[in-house]
Amino acid sequence: MSTRSRGRSCRVNSELHLNLLERTDRLYGIREALRRVISPSSRVLDAGCGSGLLSIWAAQLGAMDVIGVDSDSVDVAQELAIANGVRANVRFVSADLFNESSSELIGDRNVIVAMLFLNDPRRDERQIEIILSLRKRHLTASGVMIPSRVVTRGRLLEWPDQDYQSWLIRTQERTHRLSNLYGVDLSPLHRSIAAGTWHSQFPARNWTGRYPGAGYEIRTEAVEAYTVDLHRGEFNPPSQVVATATSRGAANTLLWVQEIWFEDILLFSNESISWLEHSVWCEPGQPVEMKLGKSWRDRNVIELGG
Numbered sequence: 001m002s003t004r005s006r007g008r009s010c011r012v013n014s015e016l017h018l019n020l021l022e023r024t025d026r027l028y029g030i031r032e033a034l035r036r037v038i039s040p041s042s043r044v045l046d047a048g049c050g051s052g053l054l055s056i057w058a059a060q061l062g063a064m065d066v067i068g069v070d071s072d073s074v075d076v077a078q079e080l081a082i083a084n085g086v087r088a089n090v091r092f093v094s095a096d097l098f099n100e101s102s103s104e105l106i107g108d109r110n111v112i113v114a115m116l117f118l119n120d121p122r123r124d125e126r127q128i129e130i131i132l133s134l135r136k137r138h139l140t141a142s143g144v145m146i147p148s149r150v151v152t153r154g155r156l157l158e159w160p161d162q163d164y165q166s167w168l169i170r171t172q173e174r175t176h177r178l179s180n181l182y183g184v185d186l187s188p189l190h191r192s193i194a195a196g197t198w199h200s201q202f203p204a205r206n207w208t209g210r211y212p213g214a215g216y217e218i219r220t221e222a223v224e225a226y227t228v229d230l231h232r233g234e235f236n237p238p239s240q241v242v243a244t245a246t247s248r249g250a251a252n253t254l255l256w257v258q259e260i261w262f263e264d265i266l267l268f269s270n271e272s273i274s275w276l277e278h279s280v281w282c283e284p285g286q287p288v289e290m291k292l293g294k295s296w297r298d299r300n301v302i303e304l305g306g
């Protein structure tokens with residue numbers, strides 16, 4: 001059974017999923033995890049099923065019942081299940097997993113596959129909350145979560161292209177120039193851009209979720225922001241990270257590395273960045289305190305502590 005698409009473009013959605021499927025390292029890891037846990041008595045929830053591939057694999061491995069749920073359209077997932085001959089024990093539903101009204105539909109599950117991550121620790125705080133809530137609502141006492149653990153570490157860099165203050169000044173200059181050209185005060189536009197997330201400056205990641213590794217210098221060790229045990233743990237959003245400098249120089253960018261594990265299998269890892277509101281000077285051995293507060297959660301901009 002498939003609910004109707006909510007009008008979003010299926011072509012764009014499917015292209016996103018094609019890109020995800022091209023991360024073969026990630027999918028081989030998840031398939032290995034499924035091989036370890038799926039048995040004929042498996043009742044599987046594939047949370048954030050996307051293309052439906054994980055549901056199809058679970059069914060092919062012999063699971064007795066699989067439900068795939070996604071907030072986006074599940075029409076293509078449904079077609080893929082039919083094309084691959086597993087429609088009898090797989091169904092797809094379009095629903096927001098944050099909304100508890102989907103609970104009745106899902107029922108008790110002894111395997112929850114929750115590949116809901118957005119590969120950015122800031123936005124994934126909400127996704128981790130969804131996953132822990134799914135576990136509480138649906139996982140049986142001896143049930144298994146895939147993934148089982150999320151680890152997030154950060155280290156400071158000097159990355160001149162990512163300097164937040166320079167970007168603010170450039171944006172102000174651009175709006176000021178256009179204000180003069182058009183005879184209209186455009187300063188509210190600049191204020192609005194400054195108050196938002198600096199999306200336009202996110203550097204491109206390669207197919208393994210990494211940055212090119214060039215154009216910056218590493219200033220601190222990698223320090224753990226949090227580890228969440230998705231089987232048992234709770235999530236306490238961090239309020240700060242403190243990293244110790246390993247080299248001398250300025251730092252302006254926090255490079256995050258997120259690792260998603262199932263038992264001893266690293267399913268995948270991704271890099272993302274946040275910006276320091278002001279660059280900081282580092283001397284080897286000195287700690288740098290970074291606040292993970294409202295400014296970070298709203299705008300991806302980190303204030304310095306201490």
Ligand SMILES: C[S@@+](CC[C@H](N)C(=O)[O-])C[C@H]1O[C@@H](n2cnc3c(N)ncnc32)[C@H](O)[C@@H]1O
Nearest residue numbers: 020048049050070071072095096097098115116
């Ligand atoms: C990274 S994709 C994973 C797709 C697929 N499971 C895979 O591993 O290739 C995450 C999926 O989760 C879905 N998603 C994110 N938040 C959701 C929510 N609150 N409720 C339902 N689906 C959600 C997105 O629409 C997206 O299709």
